[in-house]
Amino acid sequence: MAHHSDLHSNFGVDYVITYRFADTSNVEARDGFSSLMQALARAGLATEVRNGDNCCLLVFVRVGSEKRFAQQVYRSRVKDWLYGVRAAEPARETQSTLSGESLNEAERFRIIHHLITSPREEGGAGIIPKDGPWKNVESIFPLHDHTFNKQWIKKWSTMTFLKANDLDEIRDRFGEKIAFYFAFTQSYFQFLIFPAAFGFAAWVILGSFSPLYAIVNGLWCVTFVEYWKRQEIDLGVRWGVKGVAGIQQKRRNFQHEKEVRDPVTGELVRIFPATKRLGRQLLQIPFAILAALALGTLIATCFGIEIFLSEVYNGPGQNLLVFLPTGLLTALVPTLTTMLTSIATRLNDYENWETSASYDSALTQKIFVLNFITSYLPIFLTAFVYVPFGSLVVPYLDIFSLTARPFAADEKQLRAPQAGFMINPSRLKKQVIYFTVTAQIVNFALETIMPYVKRRGFSKYQEMKSERAAKKGGAGAGATIDDLPEEAEFLKRVRQEAELDVYEVATDLREMVVQYGYLSLFSVVWPLTPVSFIINNWIELRSDAIKICVEMQRPIPLRADSIGPWLDSLGFLTWMGSITSAALAYLFSNNGLGPDGTPASIQGWALLLAIFLSEHAYLLVRWGVRLAISKMDSPGMEKERAERFMVRKRYLEDAMGQNVIDAPSNQMEENITRASLEEDARQSSLRTTSPQDHFWSRQRSWEESAKVGASLIEKMAPKETKKEQ
Numbered sequence: 110m111a112h113h114s115d116l117h118s119n120f121g122v123d124y125v126i127t128y129r130f131a132d133t134s135n136v137e138a139r140d141g142f143s144s145l146m147q148a149l150a151r152a153g154l155a156t157e158v159r160n161g162d163n164c165c166l167l168v169f170v171r172v173g174s175e176k177r178f179a180q181q182v183y184r185s186r187v188k189d190w191l192y193g194v195r196a197a198e199p200a201r202e203t204q205s206t207l208s209g210e211s212l213n214e215a216e217r218f219r220i221i222h223h224l225i226t227s228p229r230e231e232g233g234a235g236i237i238p239k240d241g242p243w244k245n246v247e248s249i250f251p252l253h254d255h256t257f258n259k260q261w262i263k264k265w266s267t268m269t270f271l272k273a274n275d276l277d278e279i280r281d282r283f284g285e286k287i288a289f290y291f292a293f294t295q296s297y298f299q300f301l302i303f304p305a306a307f308g309f310a311a312w313v314i315l316g317s318f319s320p321l322y323a324i325v326n327g328l329w330c331v332t333f334v335e336y337w338k339r340q341e342i343d344l345g346v347r348w349g350v351k352g353v354a355g356i357q358q359k360r361r362n363f364q365h366e367k368e369v370r371d372p373v374t375g376e377l378v379r380i381f382p383a384t385k386r387l388g389r390q391l392l393q394i395p396f397a398i399l400a401a402l403a404l405g406t407l408i409a410t411c412f413g414i415e416i417f418l419s420e421v422y423n424g425p426g427q428n429l430l431v432f433l434p435t436g437l438l439t440a441l442v443p444t445l446t447t448m449l450t451s452i453a454t455r456l457n458d459y460e461n462w463e464t465s466a467s468y469d470s471a472l473t474q475k476i477f478v479l480n481f482i483t484s485y486l487p488i489f490l491t492a493f494v495y496v497p498f499g500s501l502v503v504p505y506l507d508i509f510s511l512t513a514r515p516f517a518a519d520e521k522q523l524r525a526p527q528a529g530f531m532i533n534p535s536r537l538k539k540q541v542i543y544f545t546v547t548a549q550i551v552n553f554a555l556e557t558i559m560p561y562v563k564r565r566g567f568s569k570y571q572e573m574k575s576e577r578a579a580k581k582g583g584a585g586a587g588a589t590i591d592d593l594p595e596e597a598e599f600l601k602r603v604r605q606e607a608e609l610d611v612y613e614v615a616t617d618l619r620e621m622v623v624q625y626g627y628l629s630l631f632s633v634v635w636p637l638t639p640v641s642f643i644i645n646n647w648i649e650l651r652s653d654a655i656k657i658c659v660e661m662q663r664p665i666p667l668r669a670d671s672i673g674p675w676l677d678s679l680g681f682l683t684w685m686g687s688i689t690s691a692a693l694a695y696l697f698s699n700n701g702l703g704p705d706g707t708p709a710s711i712q713g714w715a716l717l718l719a720i721f722l723s724e725h726a727y728l729l730v731r732w733g734v735r736l737a738i739s740k741m742d743s744p745g746m747e748k749e750r751a752e753r754f755m756v757r758k759r760y761l762e763d764a765m766g767q768n769v770i771d772a773p774s775n776q777m778e779e780n781i782t783r784a785s786l787e788e789d790a791r792q793s794s795l796r797t798t799s800p801q802d803h804f805w806s807r808q809r810s811w812e813e814s815a816k817v818g819a820s821l822i823e824k825m826a827p828k829e830t831k832k833e834q
């Protein structure tokens with residue numbers, strides 16, 4: 110039982126640091142490791158070292174000084190209060206702070222991680238993996254609580270909707286940043302119920318390209334985005350992180366050009382000129398053009414090849430050749446995207462952002478440009494190039510005949526028709542179905558199943574490698590040769606977790622935002638799109654939980670008060686959807702057949718008018734929905750008002766006392782007689798008095814003022830009033 114309890118509690122380990130020295134000399138590795146131990150000790154952290162795999166050491170870290178840790182907790186909470194994240198000032202006694210407000214697991218791990226990574230001048234160890242003197246530090250991660258993980262997955266597998274307490278549990282375990290992702294996905298899933306039901310009805314009754322569906326879908330998109338903005342505020346208040354984005358974390362790689370003394374605080378502030386950064390940001394324009402040309406040319410080329418092979422070429426092997434463009438896209442798009450992402454990262458580094466939040470926001474915007482092109486350009490080409498201009502473009506597709514020439518029986522099979530070409534009207538719908546159904550299934554397999562297969566295969570390879578080494582007389586047990594029996598199972602699990610990938614919540618957020626884009630931009634083509642997404646997202650929520658618990662290292666709890674720049678992406682896609690939906694509804698208003706490959710039937714003024722009216726309707730509806738939501742109260746807003754009221758009340762009571770405003774006494778403070786008046790007159794004659802003193806000496810108390818006022822009322826009251834009395 111004791112052994113099981115220790116295993117469940119991870120032997121009291123808070124973090125594991127992997128130190129890999131395969132490419133380092135022995136002397137350098139020893140010196141670096143000694144520096145690592147000293148840095149951790151200075152930060153008040155206790156350590157234990159065990160053997161890892163493949164020239165790797167596992168450093169187990171836990172809090173060594175509870176008093177110092179309590180001081181870090183107090184400092185963190187005071188900082189939150191100073192920046193307005195917390196409404197009330199923490200208790201001045203450190204222990205009172207901890208006893209008055211319990212420390213959840215995420216906050217504990219976050220503060221310990223801060224101790225490990227924060228600079229030495231802030232009381233931390235200053236350890237950043239793979240950076241500078243810590244190049245041998247491969248990773249820093251907390252250990253999974255497998256008992257909780259099993260209960261969590263089992264619980265979620267039987268639930269349809271997540272409740273607020275379920276989100277609180279995620280926040281307490283994995284931090285607010287991941288909790289916001291699950292809250293967003295859950296809200297998105299619940300909101301999809303209406304468009305799924307309406308979309309199914311529209312598919313049965315109205316068919317594709319229905320203006321009514323386009324209007325309803327646009328209203329839904331606006332409402333969802335504005336609702337989520339309010340939901341972010343409520344969750345930020347509920348989790349105590351509203352405004353936490355204002356606590357900016359400085360980037361270590363920030364390079365200042367000068368130091369300026371702040372005129373308000375008097376502190377020396379490191380400055381990088383905003384004009385210089387703006388000049389560097391202008392490089393985003395050629396980067397966007399480069400990305401659009403590179404990815405656009407590749408996608409358009411494969412698109413043209415696919416059109417040629419499927420609709421022009423009619424020779425041998427056509428059924429197999431039509432998969433050639435898909436193979437090219439599968440092989441080349443990820444490679445090209447990786448290259449462009451690397452360029453975007455270097456460009457982001459060159460812009461020299463001061464804080465981590467601004468750096469991440471700028472990088473997200475650049476990545477979104479790439480995602481927009483790779484995700485939506487094929488459908489844009491079909492909808493706005495192939496359908497309206499197919500008969501004009503197809504005759505020039507002979508240039509792609511090289512792809513099928515080795516298989517063609519004669520030249521006629523490779524020759525594009527110069528006239529009479531008929532486009533395939535169902536191509537656009539099939540393409541939307543592929544991206545909203547098939548691609549979602551493929552992505553799920555790549556995201557969930559492939560890592561499992563990869564991990565099992567790697568584990569099997571390691572076992573076979575150890576067996577071969579043992580047969581040759583080597584140390585077949587490898588890293589486990591020095592493990593104590595009571596630690597063996599625990600260390601085996603730690604080594605397995607050390608080999609797992611790092612979870613990036615931004616990747617999952619990007620998937621949800623891209624999916625939302627298909628719904629906003631193109632669901633008018635196929636109204637069953639939200640039905641597909643609601644099924645996918647129910648599975649996605651559970652598969653992401655499994656991925657975090659099984660396929661990835663336990664995430665480091667990070668704080669956030671929103672989903673970050675992805676919220677701007679949602680707003681952009683909603684606006685873009687108002688344009689594309691209007692354009693598609695107009696182009697396919699002839700019973701969904703479309704322009705039939707010739708632009709002759711398209712009236713430019715009508716198309717532009719439809720887009721103009723739709724966009725302005727979007728702006729008007731967004732203003733109305735935003736105004737209506739702002740008038741509604743919410744639990745988060747009520748909680749915030751209650752907290753601030755209690756803070757004001759407590760400070761007033763402390764400063765002034767509860768009964769500071771008492772009723773005036775019913776008795777005069779002193780008896781006013783003729784003798785007292787004569788005495789006052791005598792005293793005033795002995796000193797110099799001003800008119801102001803004379804003015805304020807006429808009446809000595811509130812009761813005398815009341816009597817004088819009553820007599821004046823009696824004298825000045827109209828005669829009719831006196832008669833009535």
